[in-house]
Amino acid sequence: MAASSEFSVRSSTGSYDVRIGAGQFRDAVASAALVVVDEALVDRVPATGVPVLAVPAGEETKTLAGCENLILRMRDAGVRRGDHVVAVGGGVIQDLATFVTDVYMRGLPWSYVPTTLMAMADSCIGGKSSINVGDVKNLVGGIYPPTAVVVDPEFLTTLSPTARAAGFSEAAKISFCRGPEAFEGYLAAYERFGSEPEALIDLVLRSKRWFVEIDEHDRKERRLLNFGHTFGHALEVAVDHEISHGLGVAVGVLCATQHPSAGTGPQVEQLAAHCRALLASADGVGEALDRFDPERYERAFRADKKHGADGFHLILPAEGGGVKEVRTGSTAQDWDLVLALTEQTIMSLKGPTA
Numbered sequence: 001m002a003a004s005s006e007f008s009v010r011s012s013t014g015s016y017d018v019r020i021g022a023g024q025f026r027d028a029v030a031s032a033a034l035v036v037v038d039e040a041l042v043d044r045v046p047a048t049g050v051p052v053l054a055v056p057a058g059e060e061t062k063t064l065a066g067c068e069n070l071i072l073r074m075r076d077a078g079v080r081r082g083d084h085v086v087a088v089g090g091g092v093i094q095d096l097a098t099f100v101t102d103v104y105m106r107g108l109p110w111s112y113v114p115t116t117l118m119a120m121a122d123s124c125i126g127g128k129s130s131i132n133v134g135d136v137k138n139l140v141g142g143i144y145p146p147t148a149v150v151v152d153p154e155f156l157t158t159l160s161p162t163a164r165a166a167g168f169s170e171a172a173k174i175s176f177c178r179g180p181e182a183f184e185g186y187l188a189a190y191e192r193f194g195s196e197p198e199a200l201i202d203l204v205l206r207s208k209r210w211f212v213e214i215d216e217h218d219r220k221e222r223r224l225l226n227f228g229h230t231f232g233h234a235l236e237v238a239v240d241h242e243i244s245h246g247l248g249v250a251v252g253v254l255c256a257t258q259h260p261s262a263g264t265g266p267q268v269e270q271l272a273a274h275c276r277a278l279l280a281s282a283d284g285v286g287e288a289l290d291r292f293d294p295e296r297y298e299r300a301f302r303a304d305k306k307h308g309a310d311g312f313h314l315i316l317p318a319e320g321g322g323v324k325e326v327r328t329g330s331t332a333q334d335w336d337l338v339l340a341l342t343e344q345t346i347m348s349l350k351g352p353t354a
Contacts, residue, residue, distance in 0.1 A: 005202045009125050010213045011145045018125060018149045018205060020198050025152040028086055028113050034079050036070065036097050038089030041115060041158070045088065051077040057092045059241050063132050064140070070100050081105040084147075090116035091123050091245065095141070098129035102144035111148040115155040117167025118246045121204040122174060124149045126212045126222075135296075136303050137233050143217060151205075153197050162282040166246025169278050171204045173253055176271050177224050178207040180321035183267055187274070223306065227315040227323045228252035230304050231342065238297035242288035250275040251289075251345060256316050258341040261326045263319035271317075279349060289346050294339060301338065302330065312338070 004021035025044075029035060032050050039054035053073050055061055079085070085108050087097030094112055101110040114124040127145030130138035159167075168190065175186035182203070189200035208225070215222040232252030236243060243251070256262060257272050279285050306313050311330040318324040328334050 004198050007206065007209070009145070009149075009209050011127060011216055013145055016145055016147055016149065018151070020151040020153075020202055020205075022153055024150040025088075025113055025154060028111055028148070028150040029088075031084060031111070032086035033083035034074065034077060034085045036085060036087045036089075036093065038093050038115065041088060041155075051079075053077065055089075055093065055096065057089055059092070059132060059137075062092050062095045062130070066096060067100050067103075067131065070096060071104055074100070074104060079104070079108070081108070083108060085110040086113060087111070087146075088113045088115060090114065090119045094119055094123055095129050095131060098127065098144050098146075099131055099141060102129065102142055107144070109147050111150060112146045113150045113152065115158065117156065117159060117164050118170050119167075120151045120155075121167055121171040121201050122208065123170075124151065125205055125208060127216075128218075135237060136300070137237060139305065151201055153201075156197055160283075162244070162247075162284070165250075165278040165282040166244045169246045169250035169253070169275060171200065172271060172274055172278075173227055173249060174204050174208050174225065176267070176317075177227050177315075177323050178210065180267055182207045183271070183321070187270065190274075223313075223325060224315055224323050226306055228256055230301065230306060230312075230314060231255040231338075233304060234297050234301035235292075235342070237300035238293045239288045239291040240293075242291055243285065247279060247282055247285060250279050251349065254345045254349075255338075255342050256314065258345060259314065259316050259326075260337070261314075261328070262316040263324070264317070265319065265321070267321055268317045276349070286350050289350055292343075292346055294343075297342065298335060298339070302335075 006019050008015040008017050026046055029046055035045055035052045037045055037054055038057040042054040045052055085101050087093055101108040114120045127143045129141040131140045133139040175182040185203050189203050193200050211222045211225055228249040232248035235251055236248040253275050257268055312328045314326050315323050316326050
């Protein structure tokens with residue numbers, strides 16, 4: 001079936017196609033020698049006679065132990081060098097598949113079918129794997145792009161309002177990082193999402209493509225996409241992962257907008273209001289924030305891999321639109337500022353206007 005939208009992404013290993021449209025999922029599975037799928041979606045995989053390995057889509061899966069488990073199951077399934085793997089699922093499945101296909105027999109070709117809005121509109125391009133180690137989120141990983149990305153809107157019907165809010169949070173962040181025009185386009189596409197989901201996904205992925213192509217290995221421009229992540233990743237740890245990554249990023253964006261070095265303006269206000277509305281539409285946010293542990297938050301925040309020896313490296317709103325990288329100190333006084341604005345943000349989300 002023809003895609004409603006198709007474009008390519010340049011990478012150091014060659015270009016790969018992104019196809020968006022109904023019916024693309026079945027076409028992708030037909031080319032697989034092995035399917036790795038979120039266990040909650042295994043019944044949606046068409047029977048083609050190839051091995052199907054179902055894995056849980058929890059944070060405990062995207063660990064070194066989880067990767068080892070999948071590698072051994074692939075060996076037992078008879079996977080050989082050159083076999084094409086199709087991964088079906090959200091961000092956890094993507095992280096797992098990216099890392100494992102990169103290292104299994106020194107690399108296997110693979111395609112990705114994202115099934116969450118967050119994966120459809122964000123992580124499906126760029127080729128990153130992020131694996132948790134101990135209490136540190138996304139400490140290890142690599143960059144190993146797929147040979148194709150297949151976005152099929154049929155999976156949107158499986159998502160709860162909370163999962164959609166998580167996806168919209170990342171989509172809003174990407175478009176805001178790309179600049180005022182992209183963010184305006186996102187807000188317009190958001191209003192039409194119910195009838196035209198492909199339009200928003202296409203717009204956001206093309207916005208992210210710019211960062212991926214100009215800085216594939218995350219050295220300069222692509223770092224700007226960490227907007228909200230330094231705060232958000234630490235928050236996820238501090239609430240014992242009771243809040244999803246996308247919603248953690250939404251809270252992190254709100255924290256970033258409150259930093260004294262952040263730019264201000266109408267679009268920053270629009271972004272903050274949008275993130276608050278998304279968080280209000282999601283279940284369990286207040287209960288998760290009640291678990292906030294300041295000591296775990298500090299440890300996770302200080303351990304963030306984006307910081308340097310010179311202090312904290314934060315991505316904050318820039319004056320006039322977009323974002324900027326700001327370096328601050330990491331003294332006790334600098335930390336007190338971060339903790340205070342985080343706690344103020346949390347209190348505002350738990351209040352009557354949340």
